[in-house]
Amino acid sequence: MADWIAVDWGTSNLRIWTMRGETVLDERRGPEGMGSLTPDDYERVLLGHIGDRLPPGRVTPVLVCGMAGARTGWREAPYRAVPCQPAGPGAIPVPTADPRLDVRILPGLSQARPADVMRGEETQIAGFLASRPGFDGVLCLPGTHTKWVQISAGEVVSFRTFMTGELFALLSAQSVLRLSVAPEGLDPQAFREAVSDSISRPEALASALFSLRAGQLLQGSDPVAVRSRLSGLLIGLELAGARPWWLGAQVVIVGSPGVSQPYVQALAAQGLNAEVVSGDSMVLSGLCAAYEGGTA
Amino acid sequence: MADWIAVDWGTSNLRIWTMRGETVLDERRGPEGMGSLTPDDYERVLLGHIGDRLPPGRVTPVLVCGMAGARTGWREAPYRAVPCQPAGPGAIPVPTADPRLDVRILPGLSQARPADVMRGEETQIAGFLASRPGFDGVLCLPGTHTKWVQISAGEVVSFRTFMTGELFALLSAQSVLRLSVAPEGLDPQAFREAVSDSISRPEALASALFSLRAGQLLQGSDPVAVRSRLSGLLIGLELAGARPWWLGAQVVIVGSPGVSQPYVQALAAQGLNAEVVSGDSMVLSGLCAAYEGGTA
Numbered sequence: 294m295a296d297w298i299a300v301d302w303g304t305s306n307l308r309i310w311t312m313r314g315e316t317v318l319d320e321r322r323g324p325e326g327m328g329s330l331t332p333d334d335y336e337r338v339l340l341g342h343i344g345d346r347l348p349p350g351r352v353t354p355v356l357v358c359g360m361a362g363a364r365t366g367w368r369e370a371p372y373r374a375v376p377c378q379p380a381g382p383g384a385i386p387v388p389t390a391d392p393r394l395d396v397r398i399l400p401g402l403s404q405a406r407p408a409d410v411m412r413g414e415e416t417q418i419a420g421f422l423a424s425r426p427g428f429d430g431v432l433c434l435p436g437t438h439t440k441w442v443q444i445s446a447g448e449v450v451s452f453r454t455f456m457t458g459e460l461f462a463l464l465s466a467q468s469v470l471r472l473s474v475a476p477e478g479l480d481p482q483a484f485r486e487a488v489s490d491s492i493s494r495p496e497a498l499a500s501a502l503f504s505l506r507a508g509q510l511l512q513g514s515d516p517v518a519v520r521s522r523l524s525g526l527l528i529g530l531e532l533a534g535a536r537p538w539w540l541g542a543q544v545v546i547v548g549s550p551g552v553s554q555p556y557v558q559a560l561a562a563q564g565l566n567a568e569v570v571s572g573d574s575m576v577l578s579g580l581c582a583a584y585e586g587g588t589a
Numbered sequence: 590m591a592d593w594i595a596v597d598w599g600t601s602n603l604r605i606w607t608m609r610g611e612t613v614l615d616e617r618r619g620p621e622g623m624g625s626l627t628p629d630d631y632e633r634v635l636l637g638h639i640g641d642r643l644p645p646g647r648v649t650p651v652l653v654c655g656m657a658g659a660r661t662g663w664r665e666a667p668y669r670a671v672p673c674q675p676a677g678p679g680a681i682p683v684p685t686a687d688p689r690l691d692v693r694i695l696p697g698l699s700q701a702r703p704a705d706v707m708r709g710e711e712t713q714i715a716g717f718l719a720s721r722p723g724f725d726g727v728l729c730l731p732g733t734h735t736k737w738v739q740i741s742a743g744e745v746v747s748f749r750t751f752m753t754g755e756l757f758a759l760l761s762a763q764s765v766l767r768l769s770v771a772p773e774g775l776d777p778q779a780f781r782e783a784v785s786d787s788i789s790r791p792e793a794l795a796s797a798l799f800s801l802r803a804g805q806l807l808q809g810s811d812p813v814a815v816r817s818r819l820s821g822l823l824i825g826l827e828l829a830g831a832r833p834w835w836l837g838a839q840v841v842i843v844g845s846p847g848v849s850q851p852y853v854q855a856l857a858a859q860g861l862n863a864e865v866v867s868g869d870s871m872v873l874s875g876l877c878a879a880y881e882g883g884t885a
Binding site for chain 1: 760
């Protein structure tokens with residue numbers, strides 16, 4: 294039977310692991326992300342996934358990270374201000390109707406200047422540091438809101454979020470560029486050239502974007518090349534802005550191969566060989582570390 | 590009775606003027622923009638607006654500019670390559686079922702390198718030059734896709750489009766920032782500071798955007814200030830990229846007060862006093878010039 298339940302509850306989906314110590318008994322995924330739920334929905338959704346795994350007659354701890362702790366989530370979990378360890382105290386208990394549940398939501402991290410926040414990534418970072426306790430360098434967590442994170446002495450020193458993934462999603466699906474962008478595929482040369490263009494002229498972004506559409510109208514650009522160039526312009530802009538984070542640093546990219554590879558290629562073109570580790574396993578490692586550390 | 594019909598058929602709406610020479614007999618506006626129509630819809634929509642104004646028993650010229658001439662519009666009108674006069678030959682006839690109609694769509698302008706296109710703005714430019722034939726300088730036509738246009742000797746020498754307006758619309762309504770942005774209002778100081786931030790650090794755009802959200806979560810930023818800062822960051826990025834167009838130039842902004850004023854303020858903060866003229870009347874002046882010039 295389960296000792297405890299680990300949950301990564303994001304904006305657009307959730308993952309639930311039924312755990313005995315550090316052993317995964319069962320893993321489930323669901324589409325019920327924070328973005329589609331009201332506070333009253335969470336307990337029902339959770340029980341729908343793992344109600345049959347809860348031992349009767351006793352209370353099972355449920356440890357949650359991610360956007361379920363946002364103001365618009367299940368219950369707001371406060372932010373912990375950096376510099377601090379990525380896993381720490383401050384998990385908030387969430388009242389439930391079912392007496393078998395003892396739900397706690399882990400806090401996110403905040404930074405006052407420049408204003409920045411994270412929810413969920415701090416648990417991935419804790420998972421990474423559990424396996425690399427002496428790491429001193431920079432983590433890049435690519436995604437909808439890519440994070441660059443300075444780690445030293447086991448603490449998150451500072452971090453910065455770039456809306457690169459969300460800009461790509463909006464521009465490729467909702468803007469005038471949607472008519473010119475292939476749904477998938479990567480042209481490595483078009484991507485690298487666009488990265489280089491944005492790094493050398495970040496101020497040209499808004500006109501370079503429109504040129505993608507015009508080039509397709511006038512010269513019939515290949516939609517895969519347009520998609521690659523769009524991705525390259527946005528990642529290049531981010532690398533230009535994040536230069537202080539990666540220049541001369543030891544960089545580890547924490548993410549799935551699909552989102553990590555463009556960053557690897559873009560950094561390689563700047564002469565930086567980044568290490569890549571799977572983000573998938575890091576969040577569970579971080580939840581385990583929080584459970585064992587009693588920080589919840 | 591009407592001599593001819595002038596039409597500005599854009600992506601999201603259309604304006605129709607019933608004309609006798611240069612005199613407006615009647616003006617109508619409709620929501621039936623190119624974006625919501627198939628080619629078969631246009632004649633019916635046009636007749637719905639002005640069918641009752643067409644003299645019986647003879648053919649009335651209908652002169653159309655704008656996105657009705659796009660590939661996805663009524664019928665594709667070719668682009669004319671710059672440098673060239675903004676109004677010129679190449680209007681294409683559109684077959685109609687109603688024998689009272691003689692519809693022609695004015696061509697847009699194109700530029701090979703950097704790849705760029707316009708449809709509709711060339712007619713506004715022609716209207717501007719009809720009243721200022723000797724103008725030598727730069728026009729800025731702010732909007733969803735803002736155009737910067739170099740004019741000399743009556744010709745469009747070159748131009749550049751910035752997706753600033755579309756980025757603002759997407760980010761304020763569809764991104765995570767929608768939760769923090771007021772639906773209207775302008776805080777001049779927040780706007781000016783953001784313009785200055787983007788001009789000095791255009792590469793920071795994607796992180797400055799996320800800071801708007803984080804600042805609201807952490808410090809409860811005023812939604813009007815967030816909206817103003819979002820607008821300022823994007824217009825500042827554009828001014829950084831468009832610097833060769835406006836620096837030391839005579840700049841005239843052609844547009845409605847609502848879209849022109851932020852550009853006026855942003856340029857003024859850079860020490861440039863731009864002149865503003867109403868874009869509303871320019872497109873009709875341009876259609877008149879095309880009608881009288883027989884370019885249709």
